[in-house]
Amino acid sequence: MAAVSSGVERPVESEPEVLSAGHRIARHGKATPYLFLAPFLVLFAVFIVAPAVYGIWISLHDYDFLLPNKPWVGLANYQDLFSPGGRDAGDFWQAMKATGIFTVLSVPLLMVVPLAVALLLNRSFPGRTFFRAVFFTPYVLGVAVVGLLWRYLLDPNIGLVNSYLDQLGIHRNLPWTTDLPWAWVSLVGMTVWWTLGFNAIIYLAGLQDIPPDLYEAAEVDGAGRWQQFLHVTLPGLRPVLLFVLTVTILNSANMFGQSFLVTKGAPGNETRTAIMLIAETGMRSFRMGTAAAMSYVLAVVLLLVSLLNFRLFRIRGESS
Amino acid sequence: MRSRSSLLGRSGFWIAVALLTVVFVAPLLWMLSTSLKTNPDATRQPPSWIPDPFTTSGYQPLTNLTSQTPVVRWFLNSILAASGNAALIVVTAALAAYALARLDFPGKRFFFGLIVGTLFIPAFLFLVPNYLIIAKFGWLDSLWALILPSAGGAFGVFFLRQVFLSLPRELEEAALLDGANQFQIFTRVVVPLARPALATLIVLSFLTNWNDFLWPVYVLFSPSNFTLPAGLSILQGAYTTNYPVIMAGAVVASVPVIVLFIAAQRHVVESVARSGLKG
Numbered sequence: 107m108a109a110v111s112s113g114v115e116r117p118v119e120s121e122p123e124v125l126s127a128g129h130r131i132a133r134h135g136k137a138t139p140y141l142f143l144a145p146f147l148v149l150f151a152v153f154i155v156a157p158a159v160y161g162i163w164i165s166l167h168d169y170d171f172l173l174p175n176k177p178w179v180g181l182a183n184y185q186d187l188f189s190p191g192g193r194d195a196g197d198f199w200q201a202m203k204a205t206g207i208f209t210v211l212s213v214p215l216l217m218v219v220p221l222a223v224a225l226l227l228n229r230s231f232p233g234r235t236f237f238r239a240v241f242f243t244p245y246v247l248g249v250a251v252v253g254l255l256w257r258y259l260l261d262p263n264i265g266l267v268n269s270y271l272d273q274l275g276i277h278r279n280l281p282w283t284t285d286l287p288w289a290w291v292s293l294v295g296m297t298v299w300w301t302l303g304f305n306a307i308i309y310l311a312g313l314q315d316i317p318p319d320l321y322e323a324a325e326v327d328g329a330g331r332w333q334q335f336l337h338v339t340l341p342g343l344r345p346v347l348l349f350v351l352t353v354t355i356l357n358s359a360n361m362f363g364q365s366f367l368v369t370k371g372a373p374g375n376e377t378r379t380a381i382m383l384i385a386e387t388g389m390r391s392f393r394m395g396t397a398a399a400m401s402y403v404l405a406v407v408l409l410l411v412s413l414l415n416f417r418l419f420r421i422r423g424e425s426s
Numbered sequence: 427m428r429s430r431s432s433l434l435g436r437s438g439f440w441i442a443v444a445l446l447t448v449v450f451v452a453p454l455l456w457m458l459s460t461s462l463k464t465n466p467d468a469t470r471q472p473p474s475w476i477p478d479p480f481t482t483s484g485y486q487p488l489t490n491l492t493s494q495t496p497v498v499r500w501f502l503n504s505i506l507a508a509s510g511n512a513a514l515i516v517v518t519a520a521l522a523a524y525a526l527a528r529l530d531f532p533g534k535r536f537f538f539g540l541i542v543g544t545l546f547i548p549a550f551l552f553l554v555p556n557y558l559i560i561a562k563f564g565w566l567d568s569l570w571a572l573i574l575p576s577a578g579g580a581f582g583v584f585f586l587r588q589v590f591l592s593l594p595r596e597l598e599e600a601a602l603l604d605g606a607n608q609f610q611i612f613t614r615v616v617v618p619l620a621r622p623a624l625a626t627l628i629v630l631s632f633l634t635n636w637n638d639f640l641w642p643v644y645v646l647f648s649p650s651n652f653t654l655p656a657g658l659s660i661l662q663g664a665y666t667t668n669y670p671v672i673m674a675g676a677v678v679a680s681v682p683v684i685v686l687f688i689a690a691q692r693h694v695v696e697s698v699a700r701s702g703l704k705g
Contacts, residue, residue: 134529136531147522153556154578158555161554240447244453246633251457251658251676385640388557397554401554404550
């Protein structure tokens with residue numbers, strides 16, 4: 107900010123328009139707005155608009171970064187993904203399945219558990235701000251730290267988790283990172299721990315926007331706690347629930363670091379997610395055409411899921 | 427009904443809060459405690475929470491600049507990348523947001539629509555093309571690859587435009603009558619008024635960039651150019667069974683963001699909450 111506010115001492119003459127009270131007069135030169143926009147627009151054009159278009163172009167070529175020729179192949183990269191014998195079809199749909207499993211397992215938990223936490227924190231009690239910060243803290247740590255930490259905690263031999271399970275007399279040496287279904291339990295569990303605070307904060311803001319007199323009216327009508335929750339809280343949270351659902355699905359579909367660091371895709375490729383495969387195919391094997399096609403297919407699947415969400419919520423909204 | 431459930435409810439409530447707090451704090455304390463242990467102590471069964479002996483030797487390999495895991499360098503790289511990125515975002519986004527919030531010009535609606543429209547494009551679509559764009563500029567394996575691409579993102583402009591729209595216009599009018607030009611109004615009136623929002627954007631951008639993992643793992647190649655998150659994965663490889671060193675690396679990567687978060691807690695939490703209500 108200091109960089110912005112310094113160097114302001116320019117002569118006032120640089121503004122050509124004359125002001126006179128009561129008349130609508132141009133407040134700035136024609137070029138001024140574009141000068142304000144220009145620095146951002148350069149970055150926006152180069153790193154957002156250009157790649158969005160360039161990505162489609164790449165996906166229509168046999169684009170091997172390391173080879174001089176990048177021949178046009180039309181939709182062949184896409185056809186390859188959808189034909190059962192295609193070079194990448196097997197890996198791709200296995201990775202899509204892994205992403206799907208992770209999403210289906212984690213999204214319900216990340217909808218319900220943060221809501222419970224938010225309801226808990228919505229009461230007024232001493233230290234509320236402190237606890238809100240405590241539950242949010244893991245979210246400000248990066249996935250690299252979270253992944254390393256949980257890999258250590260879940261280590262079958264010396265990890266804290268198995269160690270305490272052992273002390274409780276439960277079968278020890280559970281293969282948290284190397285076998286199913288444990289690997290999924292680990293990945294989902296650590297993700298809930300990591301991101302719960304984010305959703306809880308959003309719920310909390312939504313809860314505080316529900317007018318208190320609605321609860322009072324419900325109580326006068328003899329509604330118990332549970333009925334108040336069903337008939338006041340949930341309908342009041344509807345837009346927030348839709349937002350949380352959409353964002354959580356998007357984030358789950360973007361899952362990468364947890365699998366990369368903790369399970370390394372194991373066992374086999376069972377926990378290798380779509381993003382992991384796209385990154386490996388594009389930026390390790392340098393087969394960019396295929397990787398770009400994969401990312402557009404994943405994007406279309408996500409778009410369909412989001413549209414479905416909006417539709418479901420609108421129908422429910424109309425019927426209530 | 428009420429009084430009976432309230433006593434039960436109150437103790438149940440505090441038990442729930444206490445359990446949650448343990449679940450959230452214990453892993454972080456274990457990370458810190460392990461980083462201050464010797465390796466035999468870190469793998470001892472049953473585990474002990476207090477380092478015995480207490481040692482900072484886990485942190486010592488991190489300061490070795492000539493090793494394959496120069497954590498101090500990674501730390502500096504992370505600081506440079508994250509602050510460079512945050513500074514670039516706040517300056518460019520604030521200028522653009524001011525034009526979109528306060529100035530009139532042909533194409534304003536078009537630009538705003540285009541910028542907001544890109545908010546809904548999933549980030550992974552940019553991975554491969556941006557890798558190639560960065561490669562064409564010759565910025566692979568350099569901090570430019572971390573500072574520039576995410577500065578094109580629409581969030582900052584969108585966020586600051588909302589803030590600028592809510593500022594009172596009277597001061598701007600007064601400055602205009604005093605003969606100030608738009609750039610002076612921006613720097614002397616709008617920027618000081620929007621200081622908390624600008625600080626929030628700086629903190630959010632810094633946190634995001636500091637924690638970014640996938641992108642630096644693939645665009646950086648030389649160990650000396652790594653950021654902390656990218657480096658942590660090779661630290662894990664290099665010290666596979668030396669848990670104090672790995673946890674020391676994790677602590678080093680966590681402390682700056684936790685300190686920043688505590689300092690800016692209210693603003694960060696509020697802007698996260700507000701972003702949800704937009705939906």
